[in-house]
Amino acid sequence: MHKDTKEIENKNKKWLGRGAFLFVVFHFVTILISTFPESYTNSTAQSISNYYVKPIFLQSWSMFAPCPLFDNNLEYKLYFDGDSTEMIKPSITNFKYHSIFRFTHHGDLAIGEYNLLFWIKKELDDIKVEPNHVLTPQEIKKFKKTSGSFYLKNYLKGISLNTIGKKADSVTFIFNYYNVMNGIKNSYTLKYLK
Amino acid sequence: MKNIATYFTSDFKHWLKIDFFKRILYVFLFINTLTLLPAVNDIFGYNGIGGFRRFSWSGSESFFNLLSHPINNNHPWIHWVFVISQLFFLGTGFFRVKPLVSSIAIWFLTINLFTKGGMFFTGGEVFVNFLLFYLIFIQNSSKTKSYQLQNTLNNTFYIILLIQLCVLYFFSFFWKLFDANWTNGLALYYVSQIDTFSSSWLKAVFETNIWLSKLATYSVLFYQGSFAILVWVKKIKIPFLIVGILMHFSISIGMGIFAFGIIMTISYILFLEESHIIWLKSKLYKSKKVKQ
Numbered sequence: 290m291h292k293d294t295k296e297i298e299n300k301n302k303k304w305l306g307r308g309a310f311l312f313v314v315f316h317f318v319t320i321l322i323s324t325f326p327e328s329y330t331n332s333t334a335q336s337i338s339n340y341y342v343k344p345i346f347l348q349s350w351s352m353f354a355p356c357p358l359f360d361n362n363l364e365y366k367l368y369f370d371g372d373s374t375e376m377i378k379p380s381i382t383n384f385k386y387h388s389i390f391r392f393t394h395h396g397d398l399a400i401g402e403y404n405l406l407f408w409i410k411k412e413l414d415d416i417k418v419e420p421n422h423v424l425t426p427q428e429i430k431k432f433k434k435t436s437g438s439f440y441l442k443n444y445l446k447g448i449s450l451n452t453i454g455k456k457a458d459s460v461t462f463i464f465n466y467y468n469v470m471n472g473i474k475n476s477y478t479l480k481y482l483k
Numbered sequence: 484m485k486n487i488a489t490y491f492t493s494d495f496k497h498w499l500k501i502d503f504f505k506r507i508l509y510v511f512l513f514i515n516t517l518t519l520l521p522a523v524n525d526i527f528g529y530n531g532i533g534g535f536r537r538f539s540w541s542g543s544e545s546f547f548n549l550l551s552h553p554i555n556n557n558h559p560w561i562h563w564v565f566v567i568s569q570l571f572f573l574g575t576g577f578f579r580v581k582p583l584v585s586s587i588a589i590w591f592l593t594i595n596l597f598t599k600g601g602m603f604f605t606g607g608e609v610f611v612n613f614l615l616f617y618l619i620f621i622q623n624s625s626k627t628k629s630y631q632l633q634n635t636l637n638n639t640f641y642i643i644l645l646i647q648l649c650v651l652y653f654f655s656f657f658w659k660l661f662d663a664n665w666t667n668g669l670a671l672y673y674v675s676q677i678d679t680f681s682s683s684w685l686k687a688v689f690e691t692n693i694w695l696s697k698l699a700t701y702s703v704l705f706y707q708g709s710f711a712i713l714v715w716v717k718k719i720k721i722p723f724l725i726v727g728i729l730m731h732f733s734i735s736i737g738m739g740i741f742a743f744g745i746i747m748t749i750s751y752i753l754f755l756e757e758s759h760i761i762w763l764k765s766k767l768y769k770s771k772k773v774k775q
Contacts, residue, residue, distance in 0.1 A: 302631065306488030309639040317646055324654055344544040345616060350651050352606045354658035356670040360677045384678055391741045394522035400740070401526070401533060401603035403679040440602070443534020450530055469676040470664075 320346055360467040361406040367449055367457035374452060376463075405440055406464055412437030413477060420466070420475035429479065445481065495637040500760050501621050504752040505586075506577050508614065511749055512593065513573045515742055516566060526600040527562040529555035533602050546591075550599035562599070565592050583622055590615040607743030610651060614750065617644050641753075648750055649711035656707035665704060668697035674738070685737045706730060714754055721759075724751045 319338040322330050323346075362380040366373055380402055387395040412435035418428050432438050441462070449457040462479040525531040527550060535551040555561050569592040576585035593615055597608040620640040624633035659665040664673060675681045675689040675696065689696040706727060713723050728748050735744030752760070 302492045303488055305631065305635050306490070306492040309491035309635050310487050313639060313642060313646070316643060317650065320650065324650075344542070344547065346613070348609065348613070348650070348654070349658075350606060350654035351658035352655050353670070353674065354655070354665065355662040356664040356673055357677060357680070358664075358673055360679075362678075380678070387739055388682060391736055391739050392518055394519050394526070396739050396741055397519065397526065397600075397603040398522060398532075399679045400605065404602045439537075440534065444532050446530055447525060447528075447532030447534060451525070451532070469673050 315341075316346075320348065324348055324350075357403075357407075358468055358470045359407070359410065360469055361403065361410070362465050363402065363406055364463040364465070365445075365448065366461045367453060368459045368461075369449075369453050369455065369457045377448075377452070379448070405444055406466070408440055409437040409464055409477075410466060418477065420477055423478040423480060429481075432479075491635050491638045492631065493634075493638065495624055495634050495641070497641055497757075498623060498637075499757055500752065500755065501618075501637075501641065502579075502623075503760050503764060504749070505618055507749055507752060508611075508618075509573045509577045509589070511745060512589070512611070513570060513577070516570055516573075516596075520566075523562065523566055524559075526603050527566065527596055528559060529562070530559065533600055536599070536601075547594045547598045549595050562596075565596055568592050569596060583619070586615070586619045586622075590619055605740055605743045606651075606655075607740070607746040610750070611746055613647055614644065617647070644753055648753065649714070652707045652710035656704060656710075659704060659707070665700060668700045669693075671700045671703070672696035680738045680740065682737055682739060703730065720754065724754060727751060 319341045322334050322338040323342040327335060362378060364376050364378045366376045380399065383395045383399040383402070385395075386393055387399055412432060416428070416431045416435065418424060418432070424432065445460055446456065449455065449460075460481045462481065464477045464479070466475045467473075468475075519526060526533050529535050529550065535553075535555070536548055538548055538551040538553065539545065550562055550565065569589065572585050572588040572592065575581060576589055590612070594612045597604060597612060601608075617640045620636045622633060622637070624630050624637055627633040659670070662670070664670040672689050672693060675685045689699075710727070714720060716723075728751065731744040731747045733744075734747075735741045752763075755763070
């Protein structure tokens with residue numbers, strides 16, 4: 290009887306071990322299929338894998354690839370109740386502290402601003418807006434349909450509440466981009482109404 | 484297959500390491516959240532500068548995106564509940580109070596916070612989400628009723644943790660191969676000229692020594708590309724990891740992506756031997772007698 294129980298236990302253990310091994314293989318095969326570019330896998334396999342991988346195990350790890358080439362910053366001026374703020378450049382404060390204290394929140398804020406400007410530039414390029422001019426109403430209309438505009442609207446709400454304690458009536462944004470590869474400086478000016 | 488299956492059901496030999504790793508990771512996350520406190524409203528608030536992501540109740544993803552639910556618009560304290568609860572559970576997790584509940588709560592709260600503040604973070608925070616999720620399944624098997632099952636889970640998720648780090652490095656290397664600036668060795672020179680990812684001294688050093696930036700670029704490529712193989716070679720593992728620590732410290736201090744560099748360095752604990760853990764603990768606790 291005792292021998293039988295031990296045998297069953299060993300058998301269960303064996304199956305448990307095999308199951309665990311197969312799970313690890315399954316886990317990483319699906320992650321690899323889902324992470325490789327579509328040209329390296331197969332779209333059907335990728336969409337099947339995504340059922341398992343998304344959202345918890347979704348990953349890309351394309352860190353710094355492609356290499357970022359723009360040193361960018363933004364400036365803004367808020368208009369409210371017939372008054373306005375100065376032209377504010379948030380990166381000045383962030384870099385002032387971040388260059389000394391690497392572990393504070395200023396670094397995260399600097400990365401946030403960088404990412405915001407990255408998305409805005411991508412969208413402006415996609416809708417073929419030329420730099421170095423104030424965006425026309427038609428260009429603003431097109432831009433408003435993009436995710437870059439969605440992030441910018443959120444950002445505007447945040448800075449308005451932070452700076453003047455309420456939503457601004459309008460705002461002027463200047464996005465500055467310096468291409469570190471070819472040395473070209475470009476900027477875009479955007480006047481937004483509430 | 485039989486031997487592999489036996490590995491998964493054998494007694495879990497890495498508890499000392501996992502326990503140490505978990506606690507170091509929790510300490511780091513605790514400090515990281517404390518450093519973010521002045522910017523909590525900006526980064527995690529519904530009406531902060533990070534704003535909100537689009538929200539809809541569709542699948543499990545919604546549960547990681549709770550801070551973007553429109554209800555937060557009129558309840559500006561909700562993200563504070565997440566932040567304070569995360570700190571609380573990091574404390575209970577560190578002191579091993581209700582470890583399973585703590586690890587689930589830490590993962591849930593952290594993934595919600597990091598998803599909400601995604602614009603401000605890097606791959607390091609994404610990696611932490613994975614680490615915390617896998618760690619939920621690794622618990623002290625001697626304290627559970629179903630010893631065999633817990634033991635198998637521990638071995639399974641331990642190996643998953645190790646492979647996950649290799650996957651991270653592999654893809655990080657893989658994507659860089661498609662970019663001419665990485666393959667021609669100039670990537671780190673260009674990165675060093677961007678204020679957000681640089682410092683005045685790094686900018687100056689790379690500007691006047693292009694060869695140095697080429698050396699650094701190719702070293703990063705080699706390290707990331709070879710990690711998944713060399714980290715398993717016992718003889719060179721420690722010097723190899725030390726090179727990685729130097730690289731990640733340069734990223735933390737030189738490039739200013741502090742959290743990312745520290746997270747990656749902490750994850751190296753997973754590849755250490757038990758003797759190294761005992762040595763590290765003795766250094767940390769400044770005592771010759773290490774609690775096992």
